Amino acid sequence: xxxxxxxxxxxxxxxxxxxxxxxxxxxxxxxxxxxxxxxxxxxxxxxxxxxxxxxxxxxxxxxxxxxxxxxxxxxxxxxxxxxxxxxxxxxxxxxxxxxxxxxxxxxxxxxxxxxxxxxxxxxxxxxxxxxxxxxx
Amino acid sequence: xxxxxxxxxxxxxxxxxxxxxxxxxxxxxxxxxxxxxxxxxxxxxxxxxxxxxxxxxxxxxxxxxxxxxxxxxxxxxxxxxxxxxxxxxxxxxxxxxxxxxxxxxxxxxxxxxxxxxxxxxxxxxxxxxxxxxxxxxxxxxxxxxxxxxxxxxxxxxxxxxxxxxxxxxxxxxxxxxxxxxxxxxxxxxxxxxxxxxxxxxxxxx
Numbered sequence: 254x255x256x257x258x259x260x261x262x263x264x265x266x267x268x269x270x271x272x273x274x275x276x277x278x279x280x281x282x283x284x285x286x287x288x289x290x291x292x293x294x295x296x297x298x299x300x301x302x303x304x305x306x307x308x309x310x311x312x313x314x315x316x317x318x319x320x321x322x323x324x325x326x327x328x329x330x331x332x333x334x335x336x337x338x339x340x341x342x343x344x345x346x347x348x349x350x351x352x353x354x355x356x357x358x359x360x361x362x363x364x365x366x367x368x369x370x371x372x373x374x375x376x377x378x379x380x381x382x383x384x385x386x387x388x389x
Numbered sequence: 390x391x392x393x394x395x396x397x398x399x400x401x402x403x404x405x406x407x408x409x410x411x412x413x414x415x416x417x418x419x420x421x422x423x424x425x426x427x428x429x430x431x432x433x434x435x436x437x438x439x440x441x442x443x444x445x446x447x448x449x450x451x452x453x454x455x456x457x458x459x460x461x462x463x464x465x466x467x468x469x470x471x472x473x474x475x476x477x478x479x480x481x482x483x484x485x486x487x488x489x490x491x492x493x494x495x496x497x498x499x500x501x502x503x504x505x506x507x508x509x510x511x512x513x514x515x516x517x518x519x520x521x522x523x524x525x526x527x528x529x530x531x532x533x534x535x536x537x538x539x540x541x542x543x544x545x546x547x548x549x550x551x552x553x554x555x556x557x558x559x560x561x562x563x564x565x566x567x568x569x570x571x572x573x574x575x576x577x578x579x580x581x582x583x584x585x586x587x588x589x590x591x592x593x594x
Contacts, residue, residue, distance in 0.1 A: 259548030267468040271427045284557055301511050305518055306545045307575065312519045313461060314526055317543055337535045344557075345542055348424060349464055355420035355427070368419065371436060375414045375443050382447040384405040 256280050259306045261291050264389050265298070315341060317350050323357055345389030395459040411570060414443060417460065423468050428471055438474055442467040513583055518590070521579030525572060536560065540568045545592070 401409035428434040543554045555562040
């Protein structure tokens, strides 16, 4: 499997799907030239250089709205839009949209009690850091 | 949730509104957990990282620019916490690579050489590309030209060759080349209008 430069950049940004992350990591372990390419890429990033692809990912130019992802799960999107969502999630492997989809699926399967427990824990561990002027 | 709602929520949190903070947690914890868990496959550790992400958000609240997308900002914090966790637990793949590489990837502080291209210049470049590309993609989506969007996404985001894109999408290489040309022309115009040199992005030459 050939790893492209943009795949390596996406790997550094944690923007790959889990399957692809594993593939890139395996390739990195086995190939010194690929590790050298990664080293060069990191040096370029350090110099402030970026690619059109990196800007596209950072700006999330084609990410799907959460409302559309919900409609996609319900199967109520128009066919061509649904096909594009499938492409963006499965072929591009957008990790942010994948995370949103996983979350929406979990909500559909009513994992409410565990979710409530987690939210309480996050709230209690962080609420003390809220600005204090108008704490309610 | 719209960006306007997010801005309002952050404004309320800045005023110390605990209910707004609770609402933000409820809105974002599920997707953040899914994002981290996909990488770690460890439920308890993933929940700890999401917890650290929310704490990190509040401690950096004064630096948060309301014009930024809240979700993207939270994912960025989570990604940093995740990398930090992988390093501490010895699970980072680059720990099997030469030490200097590992240090480079995990170093949070930019080296002195980063001065070579200042943040202001980078922001200008990013704005020019995002504006040109964004308007083109929006136009194509509105026209239902999703094949064009797919072609560009595979070329720029995945870095595929014209040939591979053509074969995957079952279109001709000439079509792919034409779509690339249209995008490069549009982005280059925006880059020039921003007063930047045309060769700022090698892939546009």
